Amino acid sequence: MISLSERIRQDFETRILSGELAPDERLPTEQQLMAQYQCSRMTVHKALSALSHMGLVDRRKKAGSFVARPRVHSMVLDIPDLAAEVAQGGRRHDFRLLARQIRSSSPDWPGRTLCIDGLHLADGAPLALERREVSLKAVPEMRDADFTTQSPGSWLLAHVPWTEAETRISAAGATADEAAALGLSAHAPCLVVERRTWRQAAPVTHVRQVFPADNYELVGRFGPSGR
Amino acid sequence: MISLSERIRQDFETRILSGELAPDERLPTEQQLMAQYQCSRMTVHKALSALSHMGLVDRRKKAGSFVARPRVHSMVLDIPDLAAEVAQGGRRHDFRLLARQIRSSSPDWPGRTLCIDGLHLADGAPLALERREVSLKAVPEMRDADFTTQSPGSWLLAHVPWTEAETRISAAGATADEAAALGLSAHAPCLVVERRTWRQAAPVTHVRQVFPADNYELVGRFGPSGR
DNA sequence: CAGTGGTCTAGACCACTGA
DNA sequence: CAGTGGTCTAGACCACTGA
Helix, strand or coil: CCCHHHHHHHHHHHHHHCCCCCCCCECCCHHHHHHHHCCCHHHHHHHHHHHHHHCCEEEECCCEEEECCCCEEEEEEEEECHHHHHHHCCCCEEEEEEEEEEECCCCCCCCCEEEEEEEEEECCEEEEEEEEEEECCCCHHHHHCCCCCCCHHHHHHHHCCCCEEEEEEEEEECCHHHHHHHCCCCCCEEEEEEEEEEECCEEEEEEEEEEECCCCCEEEEECHHHC | CCCHHHHHHHHHHHHHHHCCCCCCCECCCHHHHHHHHCCCHHHHHHHHHHHHHHCCEEEECCCEEEECCCCEEEEEEEEECHHHHHHHCCCCEEEEEEEEEEECCCCCCCCCEEEEEEEEEECCEEEEEEEEEEECCCCHHHHHCCCCCCCHHHHHHHHCCCCEEEEEEEEEECCHHHHHHHCCCCCCEEEEEEEEEEECCEEEEEEEEEEECCCCCEEEEECHHHC
16 A cells, blocks of 8 residues: 555656656646645655655746756666675675785775785676775774685675765776686676775775676666666 | 754764664664654654665664665666766767668567667767667657757757666677777777667667777766765 | 554745746 | 745654564
8 A cells, every 4th residue: 555645756757757747847836736635735745855856856946846857867776796696696606716915005095905806606607807905994804804605795795884885887808817817818898897985985995896798787777667 | 054854864874874873773763863853753754764765774663773784785877868978078079970761660669760870979089889779659750850960869858758768788899880980999898888768668769879998987876975 | 562663634934036 | 025845843543563
């Protein structure tokens, strides 16, 4: 059973996405909607406020509420932990540790950092090559963690609470080292996902994951069915 | 001046992201927060409800509100129209029409489709190669549109209201044709952005954009600064 | 069964801003 | 300056579910 405010929100979402309400068209005022739906102002306000938050409606004081013009496709992209994502697809995930070293302080990284190279495998086949730096100042416990069974990403997800993150997605040709580790020919096209995370403006980790093309893609949706 | 409910929301966001409140830790009840902030229940409810919507907090009846465990990094990726994005970066955008034809009905596309090949240029340099199919059944007016000045993407954004969309991001080596059009060597790594859009479950357009690697990247953020 | 969150009401005051 | 949306209050009833 959905709430009345959710029904009002869905009504207008449907009418906007169907084109019945065109961009720049004015929606009824909250007063009119109160009469139409026989409910209090807070209930219609919640519905219109949610549409405004979604970017489907622009609300302006005195002027009213208007169907927004589509400008960008803002897409919600879920980037889960690789181990979780592979497991959800019903495949077996393994992480093979390739190298591990501790580096001293650098301009980018105050304090010592743990540098980890590893390979993600899905059902035994190479999925992605990962190079990660972790600040031991931010996460000292990681020095003694074991990555033969658990990937550094999974470890961090389980041991470090919420962080701020920036993700960059690009393409690149595999370097000689990357090609060798992934079983590709040199310069083979790859998808590169790079993520930096912080806690309180202090860097926690920086990871670069290289996926052979045609082996991985990111999918995002926008629309009423998508939520 | 921010509202009280927004301040409450930010207080808890900060405390969660800083780690002061650890995953699974219980937050105060709405009753306790009413006393603490000297406000009504609706005000604290709005704040906690927003945190729940953001995924930072899990709320369960009778049990209470708890800091959520980080699982995925859901990242909001804005994929604007290329012309608008280039212009925003202070560069000049041009679209060069390479081919245009009308195809008859196919299994994938009921009704005739308009097929457009073109090249996006930023300050005169190739930015992306685009191949697009548009359903003339859904958008008959497009048959007579002029794409020497405006790209098909900009035209659609201006003439077709909200759609549902699915975006896929992957990497691929340039085909011979793509390489020639973009001035690359064959098999050069490229970022591929593919988007399908619908209105009322009827396909509107399908576009595949190929960006030379190192020429383009997608950036998304998660965190308190990001909103 | 009692505590908690989800929703709603009927009112209020206010800031903003377009007619 | 009057219409509109933003926020808040003090209450209510209810569904859910863990102690």
